[in-house]
Amino acid sequence: GQQVMQIPQYQHVQEGEDFTTYCNSSTTLSNIQWYKQRPGGHPVFLIQLVKSGEVKKQKRLTFQFGEAKKNSSLHITATQTTDVGTYFCAPEGYNEKLTFGTGTRLTIIP
C-alpha cells in the first residue's frame, strides 16, 4: 500500500530563517494537498498540487510537486512566529481519500 513519509519530524528555527518540509511517497500520486495545524487547533487547507513539476507560491510559502509526482515540498522563507504549527502533506490515498503524512512540527525561536 501507499507509504507517505514526511521529514523532518521536528524543526526548530530562529525567527527569520528559512524552513523546508518534505513529503515522499512510495507510489505515484494523483494530487497532494498541504495543511497547517496550529497548536491546539485543527488542520487548515493551504494548497493543492496536481501537475507534475508544479510550483505554487503563497506570499512566503512555496509549494512544489516533483516531476515524478512522488514527492512534494513546502518551503517557508524568513519564518515568523505566526508560522508555528504542524505542517501535513495529504496525498490522495489508495481509496481515493486523503491520507495525512506524519507531519513536521515547526517551532520558532524568537
Next chain:
Amino acid sequence: ETGVTQSPTHLIKTRGQQVTLRCSSQSGHNTVSWYQQALGQGPQFIFQYYREEENGRGNFPPRFSGLQFPNYSSELNVNALELDDSALYLCASTWGTGDSPLHFGNGTRLTVT
C-alpha cells in the same frame, strides 16, 4: 456561511462504554469525513459519508460506525471503548467525493479511562 461545528468539545468516558460524536457540515457541503488524530500524529481516515451512505472506510474496526442525516450533518459512534481510542476526533466537510479541500471542525477531544 457557517463553518463545520462539532460537539461536544471534550468528553471523558470509561473503557467499555459507548460514545456518540456529532458534526454539522459547512453550509453548501454534502460530504462528511471523520478522522482520528492521536497525540503527536497525523489525522487517520476513519470513514466518509456522502448522501447518507458510507463512501469509503479506513482501517478501523466495525465498532466505529457512523450516520449522515438528510441535512448532511453526521454522527460518529464508537462502541466498547478502549484506552487507545483516546484521541482528537475531527470531522471535515466538502462538496462531492472528489479531491476538494477538506474543511475541518475544531474536533472532539475524547479521553478513555
